[in-house]
Amino acid sequence: MDELCATVSKLHAVRIDRSGLLWELYVIDGLEGGKVALYGKVHHAIIDGRTFVQVVSNWFAPSASDKTVRALWEGVPPVPARPRRSARWLNSSAARSGRPPPRPPPPSASASCSPDRRWPPSASRAP
Numbered sequence: 857m858d859e860l861c862a863t864v865s866k867l868h869a870v871r872i873d874r875s876g877l878l879w880e881l882y883v884i885d886g887l888e889g890g891k892v893a894l895y896g897k898v899h900h901a902i903i904d905g906r907t908f909v910q911v912v913s914n915w916f917a918p919s920a921s922d923k924t925v926r927a928l929w930e931g932v933p934p935v936p937a938r939p940r941r942s943a944r945w946l947n948s949s950a951a952r953s954g955r956p957p958p959r960p961p962p963p964s965a966s967a968s969c970s971p972d973r974r975w976p977p978s979a980s981r982a983p
Contacts, residue, residue, distance in 0.1 A: 860887055864895050878902045907932075 863884055872878060878899035885892045898908050915926050 857888075860884065860893055864893075867895055868897065872897065872899050874899070 867880075867882060872880060878901055879896065880898075881894065881896040883892060884895060887893060894912075896908070896912065903911070911932050914930055915928065917924060
């Protein structure tokens with residue numbers, strides 16, 4: 857386990873090169889008992905940590921008897937549809953000026969009490 861921790865520490869210490877792919881996935885073999893480990897890191901511009909764990913967890917079978925092959929993109933949550941702009945807004949002076957359309961009102965408090973839901977949905981979270 858110490859060997860695995862040392863390897864992951866070395867991999868984790870290096871920043872992702874933003875001029876290339878914004879993700880890295882490593883297969884770490886040669887561990888004690890013939891075990892293999894996976895280590896992955898993804899830039900937050902691609903996916904948040906919580907969703908990354910959900911997606912990667914979906915790749916693995918829940919038991920050794922499950923032989924289902926899952927594609928890498930399975931488990932990725934669907935992207936919510938962006939609201940369409942009305943014809944009235946598209947023809948407005950605001951559209952011609954480059955200003956964004958007004959945002960719809962936030963959902964009612966009873967619609968969602970989950971602390972994970974933010975308004976607006978695209979609001980960035982503090983690092």
